[in-house]
Amino acid sequence: MFDLDLRSRKPIYEQLIEKMKEMIIHDVLKPNEQLPSVRLLAKQLTINPNTIQKAYRELEREGYIYSIPGKGNFVANKKEAIYDEKVKQLEENILKLCQEAFYIGIKKEQIFSIVERAERAIRGGEEDDSNS
Amino acid sequence: MFDLDLRSRKPIYEQLIEKMKEMIIHDVLKPNEQLPSVRLLAKQLTINPNTIQKAYRELEREGYIYSIPGKGNFVANKKEAIYDEKVKQLEENILKLCQEAFYIGIKKEQIFSIVERAERAIRGGEEDDSNS
DNA sequence: ATAACTGTATTATATTAAATAATACGGTTG
DNA sequence: CAACCGTATTATTTAATATAATACAGTTAT
Numbered sequence: 222m223f224d225l226d227l228r229s230r231k232p233i234y235e236q237l238i239e240k241m242k243e244m245i246i247h248d249v250l251k252p253n254e255q256l257p258s259v260r261l262l263a264k265q266l267t268i269n270p271n272t273i274q275k276a277y278r279e280l281e282r283e284g285y286i287y288s289i290p291g292k293g294n295f296v297a298n299k300k301e302a303i304y305d306e307k308v309k310q311l312e313e314n315i316l317k318l319c320q321e322a323f324y325i326g327i328k329k330e331q332i333f334s335i336v337e338r339a340e341r342a343i344r345g346g347e348e349d350d351s352n353s
Numbered sequence: 354m355f356d357l358d359l360r361s362r363k364p365i366y367e368q369l370i371e372k373m374k375e376m377i378i379h380d381v382l383k384p385n386e387q388l389p390s391v392r393l394l395a396k397q398l399t400i401n402p403n404t405i406q407k408a409y410r411e412l413e414r415e416g417y418i419y420s421i422p423g424k425g426n427f428v429a430n431k432k433e434a435i436y437d438e439k440v441k442q443l444e445e446n447i448l449k450l451c452q453e454a455f456y457i458g459i460k461k462e463q464i465f466s467i468v469e470r471a472e473r474a475i476r477g478g479e480e481d482d483s484n485s
Numbered sequence: 486a487t488a489a490c491t492g493t494a495t496t497a498t499a500t501t502a503a504a505t506a507a508t509a510c511g512g513t514t515g
Numbered sequence: 516c517a518a519c520c521g522t523a524t525t526a527t528t529t530a531a532t533a534t535a536a537t538a539c540a541g542t543t544a545t
Contacts, residue, residue, distance in 0.1 A: 230502090232532060246457055258491060269534045274493075290492045291541030304457065311454045312467055318450065319471030322443045325378055325436065329472055335444055336464050339451030362531090364503060390520060401505045406522075422521045423512030 222257075223266065233268055237276040245285050245296055246307060252298040256286065259294075354389075355398065365400055369408040377417050377428055378439060384430040388418065391426075 225236040244250045256262075259277065263270040277294050280286045284302055288294045297303065322332060357368040376382045388394075391409065395402040409426050412418045416434055420426045429435065454464060 234532080259493090260491085271535085272533060275533090277492090288492065289541090291490090291543090293491060293542095307457055308454075308459060311450060311457075311459065315447070315450050315454070315464065315467050316471045316474075318443060318447050319468050320475055322440075322447070323472055323475040325439060325443075327440060327443065329468060332447065332468050333465065335447050336451050336461060336468070339448045340455055340461050342448075343452055343455040366503080391522090392520080403506085404504060407504090409521090420521065421513090423514085423519090425513095425520060 234272050234276040238279055242285055250296045252296050254296045256294040366404050366408040370411055374417055382428045384428050386428045388426040
């Protein structure tokens with residue numbers, strides 16, 4: 222379910238955090254759905270339970286999941302809060318990249334075309350559910 | 354000249370690489386200009402010469418600078434090649450961010466407005482030399 | 486209540502990348 | 516030749532990541 226690269230230069234817990242964020246945002250993991258227990262997931266991934274715990278705690282700190290001691294970890298139902306946070310992050314990153322781009326002389330239109338290319342890539346690869 | 358954060362979680366040599374790339378791209382460091390020697394810069398920044406050397410070698414590998422053993426390290430005159438590479442990188446990064454944004458439902462117009470905000474930030478903070 | 490799950494916490498250890506340190510060799514310059 | 520340069524090598528230190536072994540407490544079902 223959560224396949225990650227153990228030989229990567231990127232820390233395992235970071236990979237797991239990213240993976241789960243993605244799955245939560247993309248609704249692969251539904252709100253209030255129970256996540257695999259720390260110990261079980263550690264066994265499945267053949268990594269240490271503490272590493273899972275570290276990832277879960279960070280995800281909780283950021284509002285993606287919540288935990289009930291003795292019961293388990295669950296996907297947060299604050300989808301909107303997460304979404305807003307994500308949008309804010311994306312805005313910051315895009316803003317930063319654009320500033321850098323403008324700084325070295327790239328024109329606004331050039332960026333627009335990149336944005337449109339990105340849109341086509343998305344629209345081509347997957348359909349919008351809102352009017353299907 | 355190269356002020357960097359020694360207490361950062363980011364490796365010093367990476368910070369130095371980024372800093373110098375920026376200065377080279379923005380023409381603060383002119384083509385064929387001699388860079389401070391490995392030993393001198395290390396003394397100035399109170400860090401180890403090997404760390405400078407590591408940064409310089411990476412910058413050379415990427416074509417930003419060239420070195421003449423016994424003489425010194427110099428800014429590459431392949432500005433265009435560097436620029437093209439930088440543009441390509443930016444395009445990739447922007448594309449990636451946009452795809453992620455679209456994926457969670459952000460509209461194209463929303464991104465356009467971010468781009469325009471970035472442009473205003475740049476145009477406001479510094480003037481364009483091309484018609485001054 | 487007790488066994489078998491859960492999350493949480495703590496401490497110690499191992500592993501790895503980043504950074505330091507100490508040298509050495511050879512080219513360049515004056 | 517002295518004083519710079521870049522380069523290379525090896526050993527060591529440091530800090531983050533990951534592992535390991537436990538322990539404690541809440542939950543659930545029997």
